Amino acid sequence: MGKIFVLDNITIDKIAAGEVVERPASVVKELVENAMDSGASAITVEIKNGGIEFIRVTDNGKGIEKEDIPKAFLRHATSKIRQIEDLDTVLSMGFRGEALASIASVAKVELITKCHDELMGNRYVIEGGVKKELEEIGAPSGTTIIVRNLFYNTPARRKFLKSESAEGGHIADILEHLALCRPDIAFSFIMNGKTKFSTAGNNDLKEVIYRIFGRETAKEMIPVSYEKDGIKMEGYLGTPVNNRPNRNYENYFINKRFVKSDIIAKGIEEGYKAYLMQHKFPFCVLNFEMDTHNLDVNVHPAKMEVRFHNKQDFYDFLSGAVRETLQAKEMISDCVVSEPVKEKFHFDSSPQPFETNRRISEDLPAQNFTAEISDKKDAIINAPKEEHAENNIGDTDTSDNDFFVAKVLDSLSLGKENADIHKNVIKEKEHIFVEKDYVISQKPVQLSLFEEEERVLSEKARKNFTLIGQIFESYWLLTYGENLYFIDQHAAHEKVNYEKLMKRYRDNAVVSQQINPPIIVSLSPKEGIWLKDNLTYFLNLGFELEAFGGNEYALRAIPLELYQNDPKDMFLSALNELVEAVPDKAPDVITDRIATMACKASVKAGKTLSRAEMEELLDELLKLENPYHCPHGRPTLFSMSKYEIEKKFKRII
The missing domain is CATH 3.30.565.10 (Histidine kinase-like ATPase, C-terminal domain)
Structure with a gap:
């Protein structure tokens, strides 16, 4: 048988x-x-x-x-x-x-x-x-x-x-x-009888981001629309401050299909490279519209993996689009002082799937207003506060209702003794903007930076900056309009040096400092072979080398900016990184090495600078296209508004 x-x-x-x-x-x-x-x-x-x-x-x-x-x-x-x-x-x-x-x-x-x-x-x-x-x-x-x-x-x-x-x-x-x-479909997710999130289905992507990820994430988004060679990219890019510890928040879709792709992830991260620190990843929501003949979605039963017919072209398109979008925006982080608990009221914002006219319920939880008249002030101040968990699972069956605070206060018929509360609430509401059916708190300083035609950090705006001085021998204080700026002198100098070195490298115009007598460097056979085949990389960086017999080389010159450092150590560390890198990653290693060179050549924290030195460095910083972050992704500066300072001194409640 x-x-x-x-x-x-x-x-x-x-x-x-x-x-x-x-x-x-x-x-x-x-x-x-x-x-x-x-x-x-x-x-x-x-x-x-x-x-x-x-x-x-x-x-x-x-x-x-x-x-x-x-x-x-x-x-x-x-x-x-x-x-x-x-x-x-x-x-x-x-x-x-x-x-x-x-x-x-x-x-x-x-x-x-x-x-x-x-x-x-x-x-x-x-x-x-x-x-x-x-x-x-x-x-x-x-x-x-x-x-x-x-x-x-x-x-x-x-x-x-x-x-x-x-x-x-x-x-x-x-x-x-x-x-x-x-975003054109109204979704509602109910788990064990509780609504976890719901969307309105009004084709507003930012509203969906707000509903799922919360206000803090939604307000730190940059709209993007980019089209080239038959590929269209639309959606939102998170600002650098909106970074995440892993790739789980890189959301991307092709023809409105959720996919996973190393090419897309690497392209996005390459565009963010100058804005994020190591081991930090961007938040984004992007949709790509393209001809279906340019990709294959029939790769895996889950249909989440795709293959591109021309990976390199798509990678270049994506990284360039992200980079250009970020370069077009001011990237100044603003400092927000801790605030008293704001008045919060909850309302049911969960759209019901078959409801024709979706509406926001203005019914308020009765338990928030059971206090006596004399305690109504505290009842309002301590009303429940919305929470948005970053793990995307937090209950969202209730939402903010700041917009209706004034109406609520009126309905409580507060006496004259509480008139000041009402005024303060209204004053706070001046800093709230409403986008369709959701409320997002927007800091006035950040809003103005994004809306001004003239960039704050620009050579043209230099005349409007007033340098106050240096603090802690590491940071500078400046004013611009009604904003106070803090600049990290090391990060700022590092960024200036990096841009200079990169320009020289691209233009093959590096400046070298001769070493007399030359330093003899002994290499392993593997290092010797690699150096011989890739000597151009080092020449373009500003190193001058000459074979000295066997596996020994004479190091005769180093980049000018590195003259104060150990020449042999700098050369060997750069060589080791390049030897370990795969061939197509060598340019990235060169860029990282230039960033390291810029870091080592920059003024350190703890060094006192004269006013003239600070003014000169500030002039150079404001000439850069991207002065907001050092090559390693750390911010060069942040701002604090007069409004925030006055809140700290209780001039504004």
Whole structure:
């Protein structure tokens, strides 16, 4: 008897499901993408117990016709493509026809759907790949899919799931990316009965960023729109102060599809290179529109990995676009003093998926106003304050309602003794701007810097700066208008030196300092071979070398800026970095080496400078295109407004 058997369809489906359904988040991703493809304008996702026991996805899309319902759960049944050539132009989120079949084979699935032009809907139940029920029922237009007991029939898969909170976190992450790539769809995510986040579906990407990541993140975003050679990039770049410790906040999409790509990540980070310190990563939300013939999304079952037909061109486009966008903006960090707790009022901002007119509820929590009249001041001051957790999971079923504070105070009928509170509240509200249905606090100083045609840090604006002096033998104080500026003398000098060295390197016009007598340097065979093949790199940096026999070289000159440092140590450290670098990374190592040279040649903290020296260095700093950060990403300066200073002295409450 033969030993090779053909597996039955149910077993095949369970095995194949492992490629598509890895965890509850995979189920949510597939179902929500189907809802997006159905033309839905509102999608609600509800989960319980991390999605292991219960997932419900509801949309108001076009629905599924009765005769298509059983076919939708067959493997490789799809309405998205007809032939292999369609893969070259596919724009829908799904196209393989595997999702529903895979989910139904490892869970208990219930589908309720109704097309817009039909009077009745249909309910379909399938468990473990076996049809259980199909009946007509009354239902709203659209589709609801309920998935229960995931992996109930494959216990080996179920035991490898993480905790309920961890699985819920993966689902939240998926939904956040989907909401960011489609701001025109109203998303609502409910976990264990609590709304985690919701979006309005008004096609305002910044509103979605605010809803998911909070006010502090949303206000530190720079809009970007860049188009070249048939590729269009739109979205938001975070300012350098909006940096993160990992790449998890680099959100990018191609043709509104969330993808993962080393090329995109490296291109973004290259554009930010002059603005961020090492081991810091940017926050961004970017969508790329491009011809589908230039990439392949059919790489992995999750459809999150892409391949570019011309990686280098795309990398150059992306890094250049990011760099140009950042260079066009002032990058001055402002110092915000600690403030008293501001008046906060909560209102339900969660958009309901099928509600035609979304509105902000002005109903206030009764428990905040149960104090006696004499205690109303404290009740207002201590009202709940909104919190936005950076892990994207924090409850957001209530939001700020600063805009209605004046109305609330009036409704409380406060007496004359509290009139000053009302005035102060109104004064604070002058520094609030409203963007559609959300409120974002914007610092007046930062707003003015971004809106002024004349840059604050520019040669033209130099005459408006007044140098006060040096403090702690490390920092300078300057004034410009109603702002106080703090400059780090080492970072500023380092930036000036770096730009000088880079210009000389690019122009092949480096200045060297002769060493007499020459320094003899002994190299290993590997170092000797590499130096011989790449001697041009060192000549362009300003080193002069001559073979001295065997593996020894005579170091006759070094870059002028490094003359005060140990020439041999500087040369060997640069050589070691270049030897260890892969060939195509050598230019990056050269740039890093120039940054190190600039650092070592710069005035150090703790050194007293004369007024003339400070004025001269300030002149040079303001001539630079990017004077905001040193080559290693540290800020060269930050500002503090007169408004913030007066708040510190309680002149403004």
